[in-house]
Amino acid sequence: MRIAIAREDLEGGExxxxxxPDMVSRLTKKGWEICVETxxxxxxxxxxxxxxxxxxxxxGDKGQLWREADLIVKVAxxxxxxxxxxxxxxALISFLNPLGQPETAQKLAEGKITTxxxxxxxxTSRAQSMxxxxxxxxxxxxxxxxxxxxxxxKFFPMLTTAAxxxxxxxxxxxxxxxxxLQAIATARRLGAVVEAFDIRPAVKEExxxxxxKFVEVELEEExxxxxxxxxxxxxxxxxxxxxxxxxxxxxxxxxxxxAQVPGxxxxxxxxxxxxxxxxxxxxxxxxxxxxxxxxxxxxxxxxIQYQGVTVMGPVNLPSSMPVHASEMYxxxxxxxxxxxxxxxxxxxxxxxxxxxxxxCVTHGGELRNERVKAALGxxxxxx
Numbered sequence: 308m309r310i311a312i313a314r315e316d317l318e319g320g321e322x323x324x325x326x327x328p329d330m331v332s333r334l335t336k337k338g339w340e341i342c343v344e345t346x347x348x349x350x351x352x353x354x355x356x357x358x359x360x361x362x363x364x365x366x367g368d369k370g371q372l373w374r375e376a377d378l379i380v381k382v383a384x385x386x387x388x389x390x391x392x393x394x395x396x397x398a399l400i401s402f403l404n405p406l407g408q409p410e411t412a413q414k415l416a417e418g419k420i421t422t423x424x425x426x427x428x429x430x431t432s433r434a435q436s437m438x439x440x441x442x443x444x445x446x447x448x449x450x451x452x453x454x455x456x457x458x459x460x461k462f463f464p465m466l467t468t469a470a471x472x473x474x475x476x477x478x479x480x481x482x483x484x485x486x487x488l489q490a491i492a493t494a495r496r497l498g499a500v501v502e503a504f505d506i507r508p509a510v511k512e513e514x515x516x517x518x519x520k521f522v523e524v525e526l527e528e529e530x531x532x533x534x535x536x537x538x539x540x541x542x543x544x545x546x547x548x549x550x551x552x553x554x555x556x557x558x559x560x561x562x563x564x565x566a567q568v569p570g571x572x573x574x575x576x577x578x579x580x581x582x583x584x585x586x587x588x589x590x591x592x593x594x595x596x597x598x599x600x601x602x603x604x605x606x607x608x609x610x611i612q613y614q615g616v617t618v619m620g621p622v623n624l625p626s627s628m629p630v631h632a633s634e635m636y637x638x639x640x641x642x643x644x645x646x647x648x649x650x651x652x653x654x655x656x657x658x659x660x661x662x663x664x665x666x667c668v669t670h671g672g673e674l675r676n677e678r679v680k681a682a683l684g685x686x687x688x689x690x
Contacts, residue, residue, distance in 0.1 A: 308652040310334075310644070311376035312358075314344040314369070315383055320622075322350030322629035325380040325401070327637045328361040334641060335362030339648075344372045351629040378654075380640055384411055395419040398654060400640060402426055402439070405668050406570035407598075409682040416669040421654065423647070423666045425639065426569075427676070434662050437646070439639040441485045446632045447624035448489030448565065451592045452478075455561045456497055458610075458617055460588050464498020475500050479555045480519070481576055481601060482565035483510040486594060490563050491517045502555055505566075506548060524551045545574070552576055557584045562591045564601035570678055573598040579613075587615030596620030 312331075315321035324347050326334075331341050343358045345367045355365045366372040373379065373392030381401035385393075390411075393399065396419060403424040405412045415422050425439040435441075456463050459476060466473040478494040480487050483505035491514060494501045501519035514521040524547060556562055556577055562585075567573050573595035582591065582604055593605035597620075600606075604613045605620040612618075625632040646662065647655050658664045658675075668676050674685070 308339065308648060309375065309377045310339060310341045311366070311372050311379050312341065312343045312347050312363070313372065313379055313381045313385075313389070314347040315350065315381065316386070317350050319383075320626060321383045322626045323382045323633045323636060324348045324351045324353065324629075325382050325633075325636065325640050327351065327633050328353050328357040328363075329634075330637045330641045331358060331363050332361035334644070337645075340364070342366050342372060342376065344369055348633075350626075351633040353633075378644075380644070382636060384408060387414075390414055390418065390420075393418055393420050396421075398422070400425065400643065403668060405676060405679045406682055409679045412668050412674060412676070412679050413683060416672060416674040419672045421656075421670045422668045423643065424668045424676075425643075425666075427666045427668065428639075428643070429661055429665045431661070437639050437643045437662070439636050442635040442639055443625040443632060444485040445489045446628050446635065447594060448486035448563075449493045450624045450628055451486070451563050451565075451594055451621065452490050452493040452497065452561075454619065454621065455563060455590050455592045458619065459561055459590050461560060462498075463494070476560040477502070477558060478561045478563065479504070479522075479559035480563045480565065481505075481552065482567070483507070483514050483521075484565060484567075487563075487565040488513060488517065490565065491519045494561075494563075495519065499561070502559075504552060504555065522551060522555055524548055549576065549578065549581075553578075553581050553584070556581045559585070560589050562589075562602075563594065564591070565594045566601050567595050567598055570682065573601050575599075575601065575603060577602040579603045582616050582618065583614050585616045589616050591616060591618045593618065593620050594624070597622045 312326050335341055341363045343363045343365055359365055370392055378398040384403050398421040400423045405424050428434050428437045461476055462473050463476045465475040476499045478499040478501045480490050480503040483503050491501050491503050495518045502522055503514045503519045504522040511521045591602055593600050593602040595601045596605045596607040605618050607620045608622050610619045649655050
């Protein structure tokens with residue numbers, strides 16, 4: 308099987324690479340043929356020479372790389388011009404955003420491309436080393452705290468100086484998934500006093516183990532969906548939740564929001580009134596800004612001043628730390644590749660296997676994932 312590593316769109320802000328040279332070296336030693344598009348590692352500070360020494364073939368012609376590959380590995384979803392280069396029967400592994408951009412999945416089905424979406428790796432212990440959504444969320448949670456600390460006009464830790472004692476910053480993290488837990492841990496390492504909220508009571512112990520206070524609200528409904536993700540809740544529960552959140556937002560120096568529901572618009576948790584009630588100079592980092600935002604005044608990709616509060620809506624935070632983000636994503640991709648590729652070079656397409664079944668979005672001209680079909684308003688897609 309001929310595996311190709313595509314170059315990401317650096318101008319579009321994607322600096323990660325799907326496989327780093329160290330991982331390529333391990334895979335080529337298994338006898339796999341790996342090709343790398345010229346400059347694929349540039350954004351992550353890996354040179355073509357690094358890949359060449361790892362045993363990969365460097366391909367300068369983008370069209371040739373896409374046309375001749377049996378399997379392409381990427382980070383960001385493919386663009387239309389890239390889709391046109393794929394031949395029938397080829398395979399693609401990438402983040403595909405299949406629920407947010409189901410039209411891309413439909414085009415891949417029509418082209419009879421077999422695709423595996425890294426967002427859909429099941430959250431099970433068996434698939435943990437392939438879980439790119441979690442690995443990249445951890446990077447994002449870490450970086451969110453750093454940009455908040457750099458923006459806040461205060462110290463994070465308590466300091467005892469000749470000029471007096473400086474109180475520590477108060478950080479309030481909304482959402483205790485992977486990103487939220489990493490944000491909590493990072494804020495604590497920087498010396499802040501941290502509180503965290505999540506509608507899932509099961510995460511309380513994890514929050515407390517990191518040294519943060521868990522803010523609780525009693526809801527009379529199930530709040531955890533399949534895979535451990537937060538579930539969309541009723542309007543009554545949302546109102547009760549917002550009442551509790553408002554109290555803690557008002558007293559915080561930094562608010563970091565991470566709450567997202569797969570395939571849905573991000574829940575609105577921080578209203579304009581809550582932002583207005585915050586002290587001047589405080590900071591909000593809305594990690595869900597690209598999905599519509601947890602904060603009413605945030606905008607994706609922009610930093611906004613709202614009544615003295617800085618509201619940040621960063622996008623693609625993992626790409627801002629491309630070295631380690633690529634290293635982690637590369638491990639996820641390599642593990643999945645070794646799981647999928649059989650000794651004879653063919654793909655393991657045993658759909659009775661939960662990893663294969665849940666991750667494979669298109670195959671043989673069919674759109675397989677029911678949630679993607681629903682997003683397109685279709686019951687089935689076959690060509």
